[in-house]
Amino acid sequence: MGYDLVASLRRKMGAVRHLDISTAARSLRAAFGGAAKPAAPDRPASDRPASNRPATDRPASDRPLRRRQRLGQAVADLAARRAPDPAALPRPELPDLDPRSFECAAGRRDYRLFVPPQKPAGLLLMLHGCLQTPEDFALGTGINALAAEHGLVVAWPEQAPTDNARSCWNWFDPEHQHRGAGEPAILASLAKELRTEFRVPRARTFVAGLSAGGSMAAVLGEAYPEAFAAVGVHSGLACGTAHDGRSALAAMRGAPAAARPLMPASRSPRVIVFQGTTDHVVHPMNADRVMARACALADVRPSRESHAPIGERTVGRSVARRPDGTAAAELWMIEGTGHAWSGGNRDGSFTDAAGPDASAEMLRFFLEAA
Known part of the structure; x- marks a missing residue:
């Protein structure tokens, strides 16, 4: 990924860090030029298929794909936690407060x-x-x-x-x-x-x-x-x-x-x-x-x-x-x-x-x- 994209992602992932999911999801989709498909849930290391290929030997095209999967999973995990409408939050009248x-x-x-x-x-x-x-x-x-x-x-x-x-x-x-x-x-x-x-x-x-x-x-x-x-x-x-x-x-x-x-x-x-x-x-x-x-x-x-x-x-x-x-x-x-x-x-x-x-x-x- 180029410098501009990396810098953009760092800014946008700050929204995920604070659970501002709707903003984060839109930003990530824009950064990658489309919607990231949810990846399958991470499996324990013991359940993952073994690979004899060192990480440094993976094809260059494979590395960005895996990054996209990880970021897509982060968004998918948090997708249900969208920001509410502040006006919709319950605020009953309590005169003793x-x-x-x-x-x-x-x-x-x-x-x-x-x-x-x-x-x-x-x-x-x-x-x-x-x-x-x-x-x-x-x-x-x-x-x-x-x-x-x-x-x-x-x-x-x-x-x-x-x-x-x-x-x-x-x-x-x-x-x-x-x-x-x-x-x-x-x-x-x-x-x-x-x-x-x-x-x-x-x-x-x-x-x-x-x-x-x-x-x-x-x-x-x-x-x-x-x-x-x-x-x-x-x-x-x-x-x-x-x-x-x-x-x-x-x-x-x-x-x-x-x-x-x-x-x-x-x-x-x-x-x-x-x-x-x-x-x-x-x-x-x-x-x-x-x-x-x-x-x-x-x-x-x-x-x-x-x-x-x-x-x-x-x-x-x-x-x-x-x-x-x-x-x-x-x-x-x-x-x-x-x-x-x-x-x-x-x-x-x-x-x-x-x-x-x-x-x-x-x-x-x-x-x-x-």
Whole structure:
């Protein structure tokens, strides 16, 4: 390929990296002079036919074809994830949410804020999933009503389509997986500002999310362990599981993933994980990875404590305890639940009203050691 084509592809593949698939697909088709045909799924190395011809001996005409197949496969894998119409995203009216905006050196985000009727005693950041809005997520989880009982300020940051085509937090992008830059820096700085405004201690500052939001919550727990006392990950993935859009989709399907090296912290956040066993968006294996990583950071081992019906679902619950008996990590595997917030309000998106109340259990976990 010529220099101009290579440069063009580098620019266009940036759209794939951020899951802007409709733009990426059009750009790639234009670059190659036509639509790329989807290639067959990659097979394990053991299943591929052997070749005795060294790669350097392949005909020149064969090498561009293989590049086209790889790029075509990348587009085919992501083709179902097209950008939504921003106006079509659910945004129910919730009068108890105050619209605000926050800006720091790392960037700017709008957010909604819930303030309890009594003196604030804690702070919770709630990170929505893809194709959701703060209002929709607040309605579906019902967290604000519980926060009013416990005196928690709740911030609902918004990831707009201008930040990600599907309004996903960019947990899979290396630019947004570490401290000091990107979305982790924005969210941690927001938490710090609100903690100062409402005079909330770190011991009562928490973050939780669903799907992409849960994955970003896991990133925050590792990137800023001094900022959050506990983390809630619902249907999310472990920090460092992916490094681009394609590896993110592979990890979501349960493919083996090279985990990022652990960065031990003197006070790593406590972690609670919720996962449905019939989730076809995020493979349940990812919940085990989040749990294993949390246990490794806290230097504890989990034990299975219960397997029993809760509500209309059967739940397998594992807990890893510190020497003082407090839970460093909990894992709730909910049988029969898909990609949805367990125990959520049916009027919100991605909720399963039949499951145990994840919102109540998260707050119980957050506050029991605060």
